[in-house]
Amino acid sequence: MANPLQFIQQTRSEVSKVVWPTRREVGLSTVMVLIMATLTAIFFFFVDWMIRSGLQLILGFFG
Numbered sequence: 001m002a003n004p005l006q007f008i009q010q011t012r013s014e015v016s017k018v019v020w021p022t023r024r025e026v027g028l029s030t031v032m033v034l035i036m037a038t039l040t041a042i043f044f045f046f047v048d049w050m051i052r053s054g055l056q057l058i059l060g061f062f063g
Contacts, residue, residue: 021029
């Protein structure tokens with residue numbers, strides 16, 4: 001087990017190596033995630049609608 005002071009020093013050293021994203025990169029990533037989430041929601045809405053319609057057709061045929 002390492003010395004707690006040494007652990008803190010090593011942690012600070014590693015954190016200083018992190019390359020943080022710019023404000024523009026964060027904004028673009030956020031917009032991309034929102035667009036992809038919207039497209040995914042639309043896709044699954046239509047898949048659900050098609051499955052529901054198919055099941056209603058099948059159940060209506062046999063019911």
